[in-house]
Amino acid sequence: MTRWLTSSLLATGLAWFASFADGSLAHRRSCNGTASPVVNVKNGSYAGIHSSEYNQDFFLGMPYAQKAPRFTVSQPPNSSWDGVRNATAYPPHCVGYGSDQVGYKISEDCLYLNVVRPAGIADTAGLPVAVWIHGGGLYMGGSADRRYNLSFIVQNSVELGTPMIGVSLNYRLSAFGFPCGKEAMEAGITNLGFKDQRLALRWVNENIAAFGGAPDKVTIWGESSGAESVSAQTLAYGGRDDGIFRGVIGQSGYGGFIPRYPGGLNNSVLMQGTYDTLVRNTTCGDTVGTPASLNCLRALPLDDLHRALNGTLIWNRFPPVLDGDFIADYPSKQLREGRFPKVRVLIGCNSDEGSSFGTGYGPNGGGVNTDEEMRAAIASIVGPDVENTVGKTTKQVIDEMASLYPNIQAIGVPSLDKWPIIQPGDFVAQSMGAQYRRTAALFGDFSMQFSRRRASLTFASRGLPSWSYRFDVVLPGIPGFIGATHFQEVAFVFDNTRGDGYEQNPFATNTQPLTALAKTMSTAWVNFITSQDPNGPKGLGLPDGETWPVYDASVGGGVGQNIVWSDKGTYVEMDSWRAEGINYLIDNSLAVFGL
Numbered sequence: 023m024t025r026w027l028t029s030s031l032l033a034t035g036l037a038w039f040a041s042f043a044d045g046s047l048a049h050r051r052s053c054n055g056t057a058s059p060v061v062n063v064k065n066g067s068y069a070g071i072h073s074s075e076y077n078q079d080f081f082l083g084m085p086y087a088q089k090a091p092r093f094t095v096s097q098p099p100n101s102s103w104d105g106v107r108n109a110t111a112y113p114p115h116c117v118g119y120g121s122d123q124v125g126y127k128i129s130e131d132c133l134y135l136n137v138v139r140p141a142g143i144a145d146t147a148g149l150p151v152a153v154w155i156h157g158g159g160l161y162m163g164g165s166a167d168r169r170y171n172l173s174f175i176v177q178n179s180v181e182l183g184t185p186m187i188g189v190s191l192n193y194r195l196s197a198f199g200f201p202c203g204k205e206a207m208e209a210g211i212t213n214l215g216f217k218d219q220r221l222a223l224r225w226v227n228e229n230i231a232a233f234g235g236a237p238d239k240v241t242i243w244g245e246s247s248g249a250e251s252v253s254a255q256t257l258a259y260g261g262r263d264d265g266i267f268r269g270v271i272g273q274s275g276y277g278g279f280i281p282r283y284p285g286g287l288n289n290s291v292l293m294q295g296t297y298d299t300l301v302r303n304t305t306c307g308d309t310v311g312t313p314a315s316l317n318c319l320r321a322l323p324l325d326d327l328h329r330a331l332n333g334t335l336i337w338n339r340f341p342p343v344l345d346g347d348f349i350a351d352y353p354s355k356q357l358r359e360g361r362f363p364k365v366r367v368l369i370g371c372n373s374d375e376g377s378s379f380g381t382g383y384g385p386n387g388g389g390v391n392t393d394e395e396m397r398a399a400i401a402s403i404v405g406p407d408v409e410n411t412v413g414k415t416t417k418q419v420i421d422e423m424a425s426l427y428p429n430i431q432a433i434g435v436p437s438l439d440k441w442p443i444i445q446p447g448d449f450v451a452q453s454m455g456a457q458y459r460r461t462a463a464l465f466g467d468f469s470m471q472f473s474r475r476r477a478s479l480t481f482a483s484r485g486l487p488s489w490s491y492r493f494d495v496v497l498p499g500i501p502g503f504i505g506a507t508h509f510q511e512v513a514f515v516f517d518n519t520r521g522d523g524y525e526q527n528p529f530a531t532n533t534q535p536l537t538a539l540a541k542t543m544s545t546a547w548v549n550f551i552t553s554q555d556p557n558g559p560k561g562l563g564l565p566d567g568e569t570w571p572v573y574d575a576s577v578g579g580g581v582g583q584n585i586v587w588s589d590k591g592t593y594v595e596m597d598s599w600r601a602e603g604i605n606y607l608i609d610n611s612l613a614v615f616g617l
Contacts, residue, residue, distance in 0.1 A: 058110075059141070063229040065102045068109040070137075076173045077141045081109040081233065086191070086225035087133040087218065092320045093201055093211050096133055096194075096218050098225070112136060115164030117324070118195035119337035122162040130198065130324065135191040135222050136165055137233050138172040140180050147185075147234035150241070150552045153226060153267070154190040155219060157246030157275070157509075160200055161338045165190035168523030174516055178544050184552040184559065187235045189226055193218035193251075197331060200340040203297030204290075205316045212343040216254045220348075223255065223266045241269040241551045245512055249275030249369075253353065253473075254342065260350040261361035269554050271547065272369040273515065274508055277473030278353035278617050279342050285405030286616025287344040287352060296339045303330040353473075354612040357480045366554045367481055368547070370491030370584065371474050374505030376435040376466020381454060383465065389455020396457055397424060403468060404614060411613040419614060426603040427464040433600070434459025435466055436505030440496055450503045458503075467600060470508075472607035473617070475581075475597060479608075482575040482582055489556050490573050490584045490597060495539065498531040511587070517544035535589040542566050543587055568592045 058069040059079040070081035087096040113134035114127035143149065156163040156170060172188030179186040193199060199215030206212050227237045244252045249272035256270055257278075270276070283289040301310045304326055306318035319327070331337040342349060356362055383399035384390040390399050400420045408416055431443055436459070444450045450458060474490065481488040493511040496502060500510070513521070513528045517540045521527025529536050542565045546556035553559035556570045563569040571594060573582035578596040586593050611617045 060106055061145070061232045063232050065099050066104070067106045069106045070109050072141055073173070076177050078173055078176060079139050079141045081137040081139075083111050083113040083134045083136065084109050085133060086135050086222045089131050090133060090194075090218075092130060092198065093206075093209070093214070093316060095211060095214065096221050098221060112166035113164075113192055115162075115166060116192050116195045117198050118158065118162040118164075119331065120158065120162035122158045122164070122167060126164055126166055128164075132164075132192045132194070133218055133222075134165075135189055135225065136172075137230075138176050138188040138190075139233050139235070140176065140185045140187075143185075143234035145232050145234055148231075148236040148239070149234050150184075150186045150239040151226065151230055151235040151237075152186060152188050152271075152547075152551045153223065153240060153242045154188065155193070155242065155244035155248040155251045156190070157244060157248035157250075158195070159338055160215060160247045160250070160342075161196040161340070163195070163248075165192050169512065169516070169518065171516065171518060171522050174518055175544055175548060178517055178541075179548045179552060182545065182548055182552075184548060186548065186552050187230065187233060189230070191219065191222040193222070196337045197300060197327070197340045200342060201297065202293040202340055202343050204294060205297060205313060207343070207345060208313065209316055210345075210347070211316075212345040213254075213348040216251060216258070216342065216348055219251055219255060220258060220266075224264075227266045238265070238268065240267045241271060242267045243271040243547075243551075244275070245273035245515075246275045246509065247280060249273050250278075250280050250342075252276055253278055253477075254349070256362050256365075257351075257353055257356050258348055261356050261363065263363035267363075267365065269366045269550065270368070271550065272367070272474075273511060274371045274375060274470050275473075276367075276369040277475075277477035278357075278611075279349075280469060281403065281615065281617060282339065282341040284403050285407065287342070287349070288405055288407065288616035291406070293341060293343065296336055299334050299336055300327075300330055303334050352612050352617065354476075354617060357477065360484060364484075364486055366550075367477070367486070367488040368491075368550045368556060369474055369477060369488065370493065370511075371470045372493040372506045372508060372511060374436045374440075374462065374466065374507050375470040376462030376464070377504045378466075378508035379469040380435070380458070380462035380465035383461055384455050389451075389453070389458055390461045391451075391456040393424070393429065393457075395455075396429070396460060399461060400424060400464070403465075405616050408614055412610065419610075422606065423464070423603075426606050427460055429457050429460045431459045433463070435462035436503060440505045441502035444503075454503065463600065464603070467604055467607060468615075471600075472604045472611070475604055476608045476611065478573045478582060478597065479575055482573050487555075488573045489550070489570055490582065491570075491587060492584045492595070493587045495536070495587065495589050497528045497536075499526050511543070514540040514543045514587070515547050517541060532589065538566070539587060539589055539592070542568075542592060546570065564592070566592050568594070570594075573597070 090096040114129040116132035193215040252272045283292045301315045309315035519529045549558045550556045570585045581597040
């Protein structure tokens with residue numbers, strides 16, 4: 023069903039547009055005779071597309087960087103032009119691997135961004151801006167992904183009388199964006215994808231006023247590795263505040279860096295092995311272990327790199343690197359010492375993240391069935407130098423973690439109200455492991471939950487306003503043993519009730535409770551972006567009447583409160599579940615896990 027502007031939106035919008043419209047706004051005629059919006063940025067002029075469906079203007083595929091040769095740091099645009107260039111098509115995804123690449127063009131020439139704004143605004147409007155950074159493990163995804171259609175949330179902002187502008191961007195991925203090993207370190211090309219994002223944020227800071235945006239009212243926003251990217255920008259260069267954002271939103275991934283190797287940022291040995299494996303499986307194999315390997319990889323045809331990455335299945339093994347530059351220190355230390363911009367924060371996770379991150383730890387990549395297999399699974403995330411860092415044996419650390427995450431289904435993930443007791447030999451036991459609930463609890467906390475709570479507690483200790491949530495909706499078509507798993511909140515936040523980009527529309531059934539929740543969540547996000555408070559500019563609360571409290575650790579004996587998003591009703595809870603296990607992960611995040 024096509025979603026058109028409602029009469030209430032038109033009524034709200036007419037008054038708003040009258041206050042901001044500028045009759046002298048530049049337009050040009052497109053080939054079909056319709057008016058195309060034109061903006062004048064620092065380097066020249068762009069013509070976008072006017073959408074009559076949403077009464078919005080789209081400026082798509084604008085470069086924020088020069089074309090970056092492979093394995094080099096991206097640089098800002100350095101040339102200008104006369105005339106008007108078209109900004110009318112989404113850019114290709116950056117080269118990556120995985121399901122999010124399917125159906126989209128990919129290219130190494132990919133450093134572009136998009137702007138979606140309400141139509142008819144002047145360049146003096148000074149609207150708040152949300153910059154979306156897509157997820158995908160840092161190895162897949164792109165701004166053209168239809169699930170990330172910004173029109174819905176921008177339209178909601180107009181309906182609320184607090185209009186905003188949406189921006190989305192690409193950044194380099196996998197080995198192209200996150201090369202590792204001593205060769206990358208010595209060449210200064212680590213964390214290229216994060217540096218791309220930083221350059222895009224600088225472009226927004228310098229140019230968004232031309233679109234009617236306010237450079238001092240930018241919120242950066244992402245999910246999964248997009249939230250990890252938001253963390254990276256918060257902690258970048260030792261926490262340096264460059265004044266390029268005033269608020270951050272992180273969905274399932276904020277608070278540090280998502281673990282990829284045992285020992286986290288400490289594990290240079292495995293990182294080197296990943297790089298060497300790539301080199302060894304190309305025609306550059308005889309350069310392994312030498313600086314010449316990097317130049318050899320730079321010169322390879324793209325197809326040769328594809329074959330090497332796909333053939334060795336290492337395309338998802340290229341991590342953020344503690345390089346003393348972009349990542350200058352461990353997130354645990356920076357958070358403890360207050361080395362980060364003092365901006366407002368909205369963060370959260372889904373209840374059952376562990377159903378995505380707690381599988382594959384058993385023998386041969388299967389599920390965990392026994393206590394012995396659970397101990398082996400725990401060993402796979404414990405840092406290699408743990409006996410020196412904590413003064414305990416590896417066995418003692420494993421024993422501690424196993425006792426904190428026992429094989430008791432009633433306290434595991436997902437909860438028993440979503441799926442009954444897993445019985446020996448049943449479908450879930452065979453496919454996910456007899457101790458699936460145990461692994462889901464531990465590895466969901468390790469991958470996602472502990473870093474969010476660590477960040478929330480940090481901000482509370484410094485008196486910084488932040489808001490925390492837990493998303494607890496099992497979507498239609500997802501079995502209860504998967505639960506409220508990773509990524510499922512995205513459609514709600516974007517208010518994508520049409521299900522654009524999804525194989526199965528998340529709102530296909532149970533429509534009224536789900537669409538109502540989407541409106542509530544999207545409203546909270548708009549409120550935060552426009553007023554820096556999810557309860558709205560006057561703190562009046564959310565559409566369902568609930569008020570989202572600031573995270574205050576003094577109200578709950580050391581923890582604050584989350585808002586819980588549920589299709590059965592929104593409510594507030596104490597952020598105290600699995601306290602002992604998560605506290606252990608927080609206390610040992612650096613010494614044991616290198617995070």
